[in-house]
Amino acid sequence: MKKIVICEFMDQAAVDGLKRDFIVVYDPALVDQPDLLSAELETAQAIIVRNRTQVRGDLLTCAKRLKAVGRLGVGLDNIDMAACRSRQIEVFPAHGANDAAVAEYVISSIFILFRRAFQSGPEMAAGQWPRTALMGNEIAGKVLGVIGYGAIGRKVCKMARAMGMKVAAYHPRWPGNDLGQEIEAMGFNELLATADVISLHVPLTKHTRHLMDTKAIAGMKKGAFLINTARGGVVDEKALVKALESGQLGGAAMDVFEDEPLTAARGQQFKTLSNLILTPHIAGVTMESNIRVSAVTAENIRRALAG
Template sequence: MKIIISEFMGAAAVAQLQRNFDVVYDPALVDQPDALRRALTDAHGLIVRNRTQVHSSLLAEAPRIKVVGRLGVGLDNIDVQACASRNIKVIPATGANARAVAEYVIVSAMMLLRRSFLSSSQMAQGSWPRNQFSEGHESGGKVLGLVGFGGIGRLTASLAQGLGFTVIAHDPGVSAASPVWDEAGVQPVDLSQLLDQAHVVSLHVPLVDSTRNLFDAETIARMRPDAVLINTARGGIVDEAALAMALKEGRLAGAALDVFSDEPLTAENHFADVPNLILTPHIAGVTAESNQRVSQMIADEVAKSLNN
């Protein structure tokens, strides 16, 4: 049986699959749609990350496909309904990169609250901005507001509590009567309460109709002016132009974005000369350790699915 891997995957997991399957491992395929379609004509499995668009038109080129493995958890680049209609199994790497994302949130929150870590360029130019960066904040006693309280949100809450954060969360999908709130020591609140109270707002929701542009100009304006916003979830949840304007005008203290409406981010974006902003290329969930866990999980599950 043949497996196509169109984005980067851990070497050990690829080698494991190559021992038992005909494997085409070419991370460049994500940017070569015609070559990808040709490769899929006789493929039984496909392994992707977040950039390969597994939609009905691509699936039409893969008549033998049985399984799609996702090296990550978000499925907005995969037409799940189209897969289901053809009995194609979709396997996300649920939980395997949670620690990496949670640590990214905590690091970003502490950097943005303290602000002094953003002084490197000025220092390298010979400045000594001691007064400018002496008004940063500690994490102890601050409120972290989580929008979404799934596995990653819960792990983020646990790490944050160890640093002295009080954690609140908004998730309509988790009943206020659920025992998970008491177990986690987290208070469930509505979104308005969260925006009023949180010094750090971190997003942990999928991109669906109800969350698209959830943090638009109006929502951002309801945040505390000394708050920071972190998005490791999906591009499209935050209105990037509205966020950039709020930061430029000093109506928000800072932001960290790992995901964007259009990826890769191009030179034509909203973020030039925006202060107190951290931008990273969709790598919050990607570390050496998490890549090993994610790759191994998907290799095992795709192999199991094809062998059944």
């Protein structure tokens, strides 16, 4: 029987389904045990990963029988695609399976950032009544700027329009003339200067690394918000911190970071920022999306190994 190694968390039902037809080594802790992971991969035909496992270098060298990589998500910056192509290893991202989860996270963040009222539990419990200080803003009529108009960016735009927001978008390579009448196409700098909130939806490449640097953030409307559910390296974290401290940015939501997991040492730079939402790369992970992503990935790997 062919062998599949799953080294990050996956829906158990999908794992059990694969076990009926394959030898499956499922241990979410393997991602943090590189020697053991490499040993398991020596006899494996497929590996299933999320974003933390680096499918490159020594790991690929050990996986001499590897035929397929299943990605529980869509980002591929943790996979050496060139090396996989050279060895004819197929890579299967779970396109579309977590779009709704990410879009809902973005919309939730917009509400939290604009209203500023949803983190006042400790003050209220302490007997304070910070009513005036927590007077925020409505989102209707505000401008959402989406950078990256792929499947997730489109879904975010649709949800935002439904709530009365104006929507503008920038994409390095426009996917045809299908923006629709309700979405305005803008250049990068124009979008930064216009939007009340920017949401990032681009992959991490040499062209997008630190796309949001000191210069770009300075070009944003003063007091605007920034939301990053794409990849941490798209935002220069030092520039972000300075902009939040100075008031150039009114707030931000960061679900992804330049180095993950975020360590206590790296986290110190964010410690005093009350206008910053930090979450552990969870935007695309809900109970529902995990089931969808896992099912799609399991089926992709099943088909790849069927031959």
